[in-house]
Amino acid sequence: MTSVKPVEQAKQHAAQKVALPPRKHVLDLDDFSPEEISQILETAGVLAEVLNRPISKVPALRGKTILTLFLEPSTRTRASFERAAKALSADIINLSGSDSSAKKGESLIDTARTMQAMGANIIIMRHSMSGAPYLLAQHTDLSVINAGDGWHAHPSQALLDLYTMREKFGKVAGLKVVIVGDVLHSRVARSNIWGLRKMGADVTLSAPPTLLPEETLEAYSGELPGRLSIEFDLDKAVEGADVVMALRIQRERLATEGSMNLRDYIIAYQVNDERMHKAKPTAMLMHPGPMNEGVEVSHGLAYGDRSLVETQVKNGVAVRMALLYRLVGASGVAA
Amino acid sequence: MPEKVILSADEVLRAMRRIAHEIVERNRGTEGLVFVGIMSRGVPIARRLAALIKEFEDADVPIGSLDIGLYRDDLSQGPSPQLRKTDISVSLQGKRVVLVDDVLYTGRTIRAAMDAVMDFGRPKTVQLAVLVDRGHRELPIRADYVGKNVPTAHQEEVQVRLKETDGQDQVVIVEASTGKEESGGNR
Structure with a gap:
């Protein structure tokens, strides 16, 4: 019967609208x-x-x-x-x-x-x-x-990041997202880890060991659809990634708590064209802002074709x- | 739940045909007409009216769809209703807008819809077409085109079923339901 299909669509539509408290x-x-x-x-x-x-x-x-x-x-x-x-x-x-x-x-x-x-x-x-x-x-x-x-936590930032990914890639589930930089001090990273994993994306954290929170894996290792992993080597972490999310790095913290100088950080952890090249061809850069161009993200990349930074703000x-x-x-x- | 059929499939079609003719007659043609269907069942009704006018007059009437969730007067009183996309891609400035809905009840939905329409421009006129007017108005609002006037009791629910959304064309009255207000409720 030809009339069955629209009815089922309507039912599915109604099912999606389950009223939340x-x-x-x-x-x-x-x-x-x-x-x-x-x-x-x-x-x-x-x-x-x-x-x-x-x-x-x-x-x-x-x-x-x-x-x-x-x-x-x-x-x-x-x-x-x-x-x-x-x-x-x-x-x-x-x-x-x-x-x-x-x-x-x-x-x-x-x-x-x-x-x-x-x-x-x-x-x-x-x-x-x-x-x-x-x-x-x-x-x-x-x-x-x-x-x-x-x-x-910074829940509205994580939600707008999820929205931006869903808009760009059609869905969040199954995406591979690399979060790079000062995860230790980042509320954006913490809320994003929750949101991304709940929605079924796999998250890889990449940072110098001193800028990764010790609690990360234990505190967030509950039963969530998306996986969480750590890869200190950014070049390996970005392989096959759909999204590379760079975090703002504060120079003061880098020296005191990161026990790393800026030059070494840039060499090891700056997101640049070469590293984006190792990710998927469709991969995009994201950043919660404000951005230090030339530090965590190379010049040119930040507002280039592979950047979602302005879309995030919008x-x-x-x-x-x-x-x-x-x-x-x-x-x-x-x- | 006992239900009583008040419009059969044929009667729904006849009512729509009559409304389509009345709209053209009242507006002396189709110049400047725009149909704005109110979500959810007003939208397929608006599409059908436009298709009928295409058949009778060979004229295209643009259609928009409107979700009035953001204009409701009871948002503070409970969980926020899930919003659906409003799509009004034609300018309403200076147009003859016909709002289309399935059931006219308290008039609150139409009040909200009029406010929403005004945010898309200043129409020359706004008219209202409904398949069923079930009475019990709480605001000074009336319909210009009515498929059928149906006296009802408050605890009854009028359900408009359409091929597009429900698989068949039919209008029924259902006795006191479980407070569901998806169709015909129009608080």
Whole structure:
């Protein structure tokens, strides 16, 4: 019967739309199921269309107040969240370290409670201390989005990286992703390891031994679809890779904690044309920014044909809109 | 769950034919017409109306599809509905837009759809075509083209089934379901 097919398609479609329970916080990707991640990436794809409309603003978060509290410098993440919030018609209040009462010794919890009393629904925060967002999730009624805490997690970055890979390669499952550089201090790497492995990508970490966290393999060795491995030799690590993700290297840390000088690092770990050549012909470079051109990534490669760096930034807005949209149902019941 | 058929396959087709004729008549032709189907079943209905007009008038009416999730007035009240892609690739500026949906109920979906349409330009007119008007309006909204007016009780559910999505054309009333609101609910 010819009419069977559309019905089955409709059923499959309905099955994909299994309603997820409301979500209150986005702290890391460890408590996201693959289904939830897929649904957020799909929503982001829908929301990307909104950004191309003549009037690129929709009323989904009208009447919501979002507070951004960035106690560590950031340009792109904050701007990206702000653009996302405004495209969804939320009101946004920006606080930073220097103009907040943190200087007068007001505690993080006090600041958040004050903002909650003023009617904030969602707080998007960055803090140098790992775990700080968890503190607010515990001690306030606000919805908390972690925009980076210490070395621990940066979930929105990992989601936009997953989105970018899915857009480029059609799917994340089965991809081979090499993460290169200062994994030890990288919250981006930690959240990406969760996200990529949950979605079925194999992750290889490549860095000098001193810049790899000892806990990495044990802490993340749970039963996840994607594998995690370590390969100190970058030339071997990139063989057959689909994505080479370079991390920002900080010179100070390289000398003190990496026990390596910059010259040696560049020779051993810079992502350059020669190394990209050893990866798959379709392989792409990614970087969470800000990039040190000529250090972790060679000049020319960073903004060349094989780079997804600008695409990552562009996709960040739609992915953050999807996160805010995900929280809207649970964020209305503050207090 | 007992269900009562209120439109058979033939009656669905007849209602669509009549609506297609009425749209052309009311607009004195097809000049400037754009159909915007509301997800999900408004979209195949819009396609069928356009195909019928192609048959009667040999004119092409552009079609867009609209998901109103981002414009709902109840987003704060529960889990966010999964969004589907809106695709309106023609400009609506100065056009005669006909919104197309399967069931008209409270009117809230249509309110949301009108807000959404305005974000794509300033149409000359916005009209509304529905296959079934089941009453119980909560907003001052009415349809310009109606396949069938069906008096209903609140606890009943009107389900529009279409070949494209459900394998057959049929409209039924179902007694008090489990709070499912996928079809015909249109809160």
